[in-house]
Amino acid sequence: MRTTTSAGAAAASPRRAVSPAALAAGVLVAVASAAGVWALHRVFVLTAHGQAVDEAALTGARTRLWRLEGSAHAVLDTVSVLGVLAAVAVVAVVALAQRRVRLALAAVVLVTGSLVTTQLAKHVLLARPDLDVTYVLSNSLPSGHTTFAGAVSAAALLVAPVRLRPLAAVLGAGYTSAIGVGTLAAGWHRPSDAVAAMLVVLAWGALLAPLAGGRPSGGAGSTGRAVAGSLLVTGAAVGLTGGATALAVVSAVVPPEPTGRTWQLVAGAGGALGVGGAACGALLAMLLLQRAADRAADRAADRAAGRDAGSGAPGAAPQRAGGDPAVTGGTVTAPQPSAGPRSLE
Template identity: 35%
Template sequence: MTQPPPPPARELPGVGSPLAAATLTAVLVVLIWWAFVTRYRGQVLEALAMQGSHIGAWRIDAQADQLLSTVSVPMVAAILLTVLVIGIVRGRWVAGLAAAAAVGGANVTTQILKYRVFDRDDLLDLGGWNSTNTLPSGHTTVAAAALVGLLLVVPPALRSLTTVVGTLAVCAYGLATLVNQWHRPSDVLAAILVSCAWGYLAVAAIRLAERHGRLRDVRHSPGAASVLLVALGICGVTLAIAAGYIVWDGNPNNADRMTGLIAYAGGVSALIGVCAGGMGTLLRLLDATRPLPRARERVELGGISVPQPSPPA
């Protein structure tokens, strides 16, 4: 019996979808800055949210301080080294380098945007901190970029679990900055989007560098995780819009506790929604890129499915 031919080579999915996602995400960062930093009503909504963040903050501010204290330059360096090592161990040099570039690029981009590109005027005459630009949040960027880097290099079997657990962790970091009044909701949203944009660019780079390979599983479904995360993202953003509508005419100078609480709940909903939607989209793009699992890779030979070895993960 003759040896069956190897599976035909096939290009990976194109780079159009990750590049489009990265472009849209970058546009959203600018729109968030424009709407909540340069517009009077945007500053009002965030001032109301900041007032609401004080309600009950004393119950968890110590834990928030402990969580935020873990963020440091050595932590960023450790994340870079970790994603590189995982990529090398798995034989995925391109993915490891792309992950490291995404982690470093997201953190550098946040600092450039915050201190060199975006500015803020005190449109509410509140003085002090209200005239200081804090968008995007550096602490949230570190957490979100770490998750993006891990998703790019972990084995496919661990991606869904990593995404779900990591999304919860990123939301915790973002919420901690709100609880401690270090950042406004828009700062956290922009930080997550910056990290996701670099993740989408990394997916495009991986597809471009590894565009020729063994047969891909076109029937593969990314599973429930990405669908649920994107659905949660839509729900979170919808709730945030509803909260903004309710408190639209609020005034930070005489707002009651309920108005502040609703505005704050809207900011938290937006945080959860953007994080879940952004990471769910990244998971979907990565699942569309992964190779055909070994047990399902087949070559049709005379009506008989013959399994073929696949390269190491």
């Protein structure tokens, strides 16, 4: 009887397994994200032409969104050290409320790691040369405010219950997009700064989502995942494609200095689209990586359930060597237990 109870407990709470496929995918996404930050710095910071396009996008965004500047400042001013500590505390409490210490640690590492990486990259690792394009010479890539918004959104997605993940992903993408575009409207950051910030967050999130372990989903949230996936795919495709197209057109006509009003507006619209697309793409990638980890947990639960049935759990018919139940006088009879209980992994 004790052996059966142990088997049932093992089936109900399978060991948290790290999916090798999800882990490998996470590493690849993290490497690609780091390469993306390097490419953005190489193109939009280290070249005069790239600086001119980025500056035109910033000027165009401020011109187009100038009515939102006051609101943007009000939202951006809420990002502070106190806000960071509060966000870390909230995501940790949500994870601990689910009795998942490893998940709480992963969420805290995601937020703090992303913020520290951004500050090191901006102030130590990367530099902005004076190429006679703008008067602002200090390096601003990646954006700290966008990193905060993206990291908090990614951490919320990491700790959210399975059924609430689609909603968390969509809300996080919207919030991060608003903060990223807000930095453009306030004149604090250029589009490449905000996109680079999302790549920093994605690098940390891609590594931690599979390592945090999946939870058996049992098909939970399948409808929500489809709706959220459609929204995020559409946002990422429209934002990144539209942004890249607009900036490519501006790049073909802009001299190595900020250009006229028309092309500044085109560049500004492209920059805002690119920031929104990057936010949607990053949260979508994390959602897919978590889904891959969940599938590994579902398979582990199925294996545990199979072991439970094979060990003679209540309701499971005992099997003969040939696979048929043992029947005596029309009644199914259980075989005698073995000398020692089976070892359950």
